[in-house]
Amino acid sequence: MAKNTNDKTTKGRSAKGESQISGLQSGKSQPTRDEMQRRISKLEEEIKSLALTIDEVEDEKQAIREQLLKALADYDNLSKSIDTRIDMRLQQLRVDLGKDVINVMDDVRMAENVLQNIELTSAGRAWAEGVVATLKKLGDALAKLGLEVIPVKKGDKFDASMHEAIGVVNEGADNTIHEIIQQGYKSNDNIVRPAKVLVNKANK
Amino acid sequence: MGKTIGIDLGTTNSVMAYMTGGKPEVIANIEGSRLTPSVVAVDDKGQILVGAAARNQAITNPENTIYSIKRLIGRKWTDKEVQKDKKLLPFEMRKSKSGGVEVKMGDKWYTPQEISA
Numbered sequence: 001m002a003k004n005t006n007d008k009t010t011k012g013r014s015a016k017g018e019s020q021i022s023g024l025q026s027g028k029s030q031p032t033r034d035e036m037q038r039r040i041s042k043l044e045e046e047i048k049s050l051a052l053t054i055d056e057v058e059d060e061k062q063a064i065r066e067q068l069l070k071a072l073a074d075y076d077n078l079s080k081s082i083d084t085r086i087d088m089r090l091q092q093l094r095v096d097l098g099k100d101v102i103n104v105m106d107d108v109r110m111a112e113n114v115l116q117n118i119e120l121t122s123a124g125r126a127w128a129e130g131v132v133a134t135l136k137k138l139g140d141a142l143a144k145l146g147l148e149v150i151p152v153k154k155g156d157k158f159d160a161s162m163h164e165a166i167g168v169v170n171e172g173a174d175n176t177i178h179e180i181i182q183q184g185y186k187s188n189d190n191i192v193r194p195a196k197v198l199v200n201k202a203n204k
Numbered sequence: 205m206g207k208t209i210g211i212d213l214g215t216t217n218s219v220m221a222y223m224t225g226g227k228p229e230v231i232a233n234i235e236g237s238r239l240t241p242s243v244v245a246v247d248d249k250g251q252i253l254v255g256a257a258a259r260n261q262a263i264t265n266p267e268n269t270i271y272s273i274k275r276l277i278g279r280k281w282t283d284k285e286v287q288k289d290k291k292l293l294p295f296e297m298r299k300s301k302s303g304g305v306e307v308k309m310g311d312k313w314y315t316p317q318e319i320s321a
Binding site for chain 1: 229232235236237238247248253256257258259260261262263264
């Protein structure tokens with residue numbers, strides 16, 4: 001029995017020894033120092049490579065973040081710019097339409113002036129005055145479009161930003177309004193059409 | 205990066221525009237107008253007027269209101285066109301040191317390029 005046990009042990013030891021020997025012979029079972037060193041070097045390189053990749057990813061992330069912030073800022077600026085341009089276009093449309101109405105109002109005023117000096121039957125005069133009164137309501141449209149008459153009266157100081165001199169008269173205080181020939185209009189402090197006036201100019 | 209503007213410096217009116225979204229956008233001036241008369245003047249207080257304000261007072265101040273100045277840019281004093289314009293334009297003109305043209309506005313003399321600027 002002992003012999004058997006011994007045989008077994010011997011056999012086991014022998015088997016183990018053979019395995020070691022065979023392992024030594026093939027280099028698979030126990031890594032040598034060199035192999036360990038190689039494995040460590042390889043792992044170190046992998047770690048370095050991964051670290052570089054992480055750095056690249058972080059850089060890319062930062063770049064994308066900056067692009068996103070810039071894009072958001074650009075969008076904000078674009079949004080504000082569009083709002084401003086829409087407001088400007090609307091204002092321009094109001095002014096353009098207002099100019100057409102102003103021209104009609106000029107003709108209505110001239111018609112009203114002429115009406116004072118022509119002979120008509122009472123029915124004819126009533127009709128004409130009714131037509132003029134109806135057309136004068138167009139003046140309400142100007143207010144809705146944001147246009148208003150430039151306030152100017154005889155004797156006011158001539159102001160080139162609001163008045164257009166179409167003639168000069170040698171009387172009255174120098175550089176004052178002698179007569180208003182045509183009303184001017186403004187919209188939000190922008191001059192749509194200056195008032196056409198005659199200006200007093202002292203002889204030099 | 206700043207925007208580039210294009211200027212149409214016309215004899216009678218000037219226009220400015222910039223490109224945006226691939227299309228030209230005209231710039232309105234301080235009075236809200238997209239056209240600016242090519243007129244410059246100096247009033248009796250010595251204030252420089254440009255555009256509509258200069259044009260509006262032209263009749264009251266013809267000697268100091270400069271218009272159609274583009275016609276004189278690049279010309280010599282002896283050009284037939286310059287001598288013809290000298291008879292028609294209300295402001296004073298003279299020959300410059302280089303043989304070109306100078307115009308008087310207020311009590312100073314200017315070249316056509318300076319007026320246009």
